[in-house]
Amino acid sequence: MYHIKADKRAQRSASLIKQGLYQCLKKKEFTNITIADILKESTVGRATFYRLFDSASDVLQYACDLMFTPINDKTNGHFTPKEAMLLDIKTFMSHDLLLETLINSQKINIIYDAQYQQIERNTFFKSSQNLSAEQQDFYFSTLTYLLVSTLSTWIKHDKKETAAELFTALQLSVNMLGQTIGK
Numbered sequence: 001m002y003h004i005k006a007d008k009r010a011q012r013s014a015s016l017i018k019q020g021l022y023q024c025l026k027k028k029e030f031t032n033i034t035i036a037d038i039l040k041e042s043t044v045g046r047a048t049f050y051r052l053f054d055s056a057s058d059v060l061q062y063a064c065d066l067m068f069t070p071i072n073d074k075t076n077g078h079f080t081p082k083e084a085m086l087l088d089i090k091t092f093m094s095h096d097l098l099l100e101t102l103i104n105s106q107k108i109n110i111i112y113d114a115q116y117q118q119i120e121r122n123t124f125f126k127s128s129q130n131l132s133a134e135q136q137d138f139y140f141s142t143l144t145y146l147l148v149s150t151l152s153t154w155i156k157h158d159k160k161e162t163a164a165e166l167f168t169a170l171q172l173s174v175n176m177l178g179q180t181i182g183k
Contacts, residue, residue: 016042030105064114
């Protein structure tokens with residue numbers, strides 16, 4: 001878990017650590033990166049690192065959580081489902097190094113958590129369906145896993161598809177699922 005206070009110094013140090021991790025990821029696999037490697041690249045001290053993060057995985061979680069901040073600051077979660085999913089796909093695609101690292105290091109739960117929170121923030125997903133809290137949780141979980149699976153497949157396909165193509169693949173999968181399960 002990360003513990004980053006709202007003060008500018010802590011924010012700056014966390015940003016340096018995140019950038020340091022990204023520099024390390026350009027050189028080697030996440031599983032081979034040590035805290036010392038991150039510290040060397042980030043120019044932040046060990047005490048500062050451990051004041052903000054418990055592990056290198058926490059830096060990945062922090063980076064993933066930050067991905068959606070610009071979107072949420074500008075839009076306040078008011079999108080149609082199509083707009084929201086396309087924007088989320090584009091956001092993940094623009095952070096492909098992070099996405100690929102999370103998938104390859106078996107940390108899909110971090111992507112899931114960030115995406116689930118993003119869907120929860122979108123007012124359309126909450127208000128457009130007349131669902132109980134339990135049904136809404138299943139709905140959000142299903143949407144989240146569909147997107148995470150689609151992005152994982154995109155990585156497996158060497159990132160060839162566009163955001164629109166991924167959205168179309170996602171729609172097709174949902175339609176086929178509905179037809180298959182509905183029989």
